[in-house]
Amino acid sequence: MLRRVLRSRWLQGAMVCLLAVVMLGANDPEMRYERVGHEMMCACGCGQVLLECNHVGCPDSSRMIGELRDQLSSGASDKKILEWFAAKYGATILAAPIRGGFDLVAWIMPIAVFLMATVGTALLIRIWKRRHDLALAGQPAPAALPHTPALDALRERIRKETEY
């Protein structure tokens, strides 16, 4: 069923359109400037992202912004630009660990913990439910109340009064 849905021409067409729409404007120069400028810190030690550093007479931000514009106009990719800044100012200039290698652990770990915890919780609920079902199976079933109009009216009243 799922395979049939995925094979559907409508779905494939929709995915192509979505991708095209998402990719639109991805290389807009001002957008790239904003995006890459928010991927690195100011070197002045203020602890702020480069494009958000607002210190009067900051010794570094104007120069770094100039360097960023030069790098962007040189046609280098985002990755290359960030590598250039990391090589010049050190790894701490990058606002997030994105150099590969051990830096990847920073990203993988939260996702891994989240997935393990989700699967663990689902398994736990299943185990508890199975135990509960087994425990119930060993007990005699409670005698069911008959469906008389009075009891049905009472059931409906209880449902209404306890549903909030």
Next chain:
Amino acid sequence: MQSHPMPEFGSFSLLLGLTLSVYALLMGAVALWRTHRNPGDAQALRLGETARRAGIATFVAMTCAAFALAWAAFTNDFSVAYILHHTNKALPSAYKFSALWSGQEGSLVLWSWLLATYGFVLRLRHKVDMRLTAFASTILAGIQVFFLLLLNFAAPPFAIQPGPVAQDGFGLNPLLQYPEMVIHPPMLYLGYVGFSVPFAFALGALMMRYPGEKWIHITRRWTMVTWLFLTCGIFLGAHWAYSVLGWGGYWGWDPVENASLMPWLTGTAFLHSVMMQEKRGMMKSWNVWLIFSTFLLTILGTLLTRSGIVSSVHAFAQSSIGNWFYGFIIVAFAVCLFTYFKQRDHLQSENKLESLVSRESSFLFNNLILLAACFTVLWGTLFPVLSEYVQGSKVTVGAPFYNRVNLPIGLFLLFLTGIGPLLAWRSTSLRSIRRNFILPGIALGVTLVGLMASGIDRPWTEGDNAQAATFSLLAFSLGAAVITAIVAEFLRGANVVRTQTGRGLAGATLLLVQRNTRRYGGYLVHFGIVVLFIGIAGGAFNQSHEQEMGFGDSMRIGPYKLVCQSFSQDSNPNFDTEYALMDVFRGGKKITQLDPEKRFYTASQQTSTVVANHSTLANDLYVIYEGKNPDTDKPVIKVFLNPLINWIWIGVLIVVLGTVVALVPSIHRSAARAEATETVPAGVEVNHA
């Protein structure tokens, strides 16, 4: 030798407080041990009573110490090193108060005084359950001993400055000279310190193998009040950062901010999962460890930010008290672990989960999400240290990391906020799911399609970050679904009350809330969280523009046009200032005048930004005076257009309102029914049968 009566009085008070706390800890422990062996031991009971009174006296001693420090600040006693470094003569009175917690030693005095205050209230209310309170009081005394050891030996606030007394102090950090800074740290510390109380009750209840869940009822209000204070503290800090730091944002993922968020996340998880223990006797071990973790995280956060382990822009990050915190956290963790393993058979669940689609499993997933968020924040805060250890070089873990990892988690949490309360305890029927979820589902679909049709799915035309904008779209849609679910719940309940009592919709809703304040207060809190998420989601569409602006120059951003009317400078004893006057136009009509300012504080020789903000429900026009271009002598103005920021602060207010409602005791159902009967209009028949 020169005499310093007030600092000496303060130092004596701290020493006295330490002695009293040590007495409360040791004698309290001895009394508990003896009454455990012989429950009728009258001498042990008297000893326990003296320990309780010593705990109360600790509060008096700590109040005297705090008063002595305040006195030194208000009388400009610059012989005290702390006062010399954090105040000056021209500092306005309100900020002399905030100076008391703007440095390492002063903030520890505040922490210790608040702990003593909580202990004072707890010990006065000991008749609620004398034995459990005795345990909690002794544990609190242990925590108090640690902080008083710090104050007496590692970070003494009354240390005398060597040499001649200075004529004036170095002044308060200008960033802290803002009204919110007078209340933000006390609120935050009330939250931090407050978690010591449920921690002490939980540990005490486990130590004494407290029967039943009454200890949870006793601590419920403590936990909620503490959580409320921490929430207010965190968001007052965010509002301060937004209003003062002048970078257009309110949350920078600094380690100090993270330190406050982590216990908030685990505390929120505890507030939810503890309901499973109350209602169904489940998750007992989990709840105990949640409250242990929350307390330990408040201490860990303090360790991280005061030991210099991680870099922080906050002032007292580097200090020598880190080893003390290491020691305390190890001891506290060891006590928790030992007690848990010794008494874990007492924490057996009374019930098992019966269905995947139930309130219980939604609480489990809610806890999972909150703890995943907490882990992410802790991991990001510690990763630079780990990276240095493994790779030999530090890295920065800043906003891009936290935003990318936490955004999906936040959206899942928003989703659970909506569906959790709609599920029934034990098991939810398909019919009930259909009935409860159809309206929120429609709201989600309509909002999603409506927003996409209006062009919000093409964020690159306006904003900076396409990925964030996509998440915003999802947040708005989920928000609409959750709000619909909450409103539907209120209306459904109010209609039942209307049918029963004949009241109007407003009166029925009020009675509904009064009958079950906890449930409907909780819904209000969830509503506030949704509003807050909508405000945060608006951040994806921020715009900014920077320009040099001389007289008559203009700038456009969004629907606004700014025209520089003048720029000038001024001075007073506390600071020199430069400012610009900007007329703001919208649709050709002048709507306001803004005066962004840059101050230079004389005593501390530091500059500070005073942001000018035109705030509406739709967006904030946030204007910063960045300084003058030395070549042209014209001011450089940076303007941000931040959509939906006010929704964040409104959301927090709703959260506060909801928590206050949940704290109010519900009126008894029979009393409510009696009241309803009295107010039933003539002709309406009420059937109580």
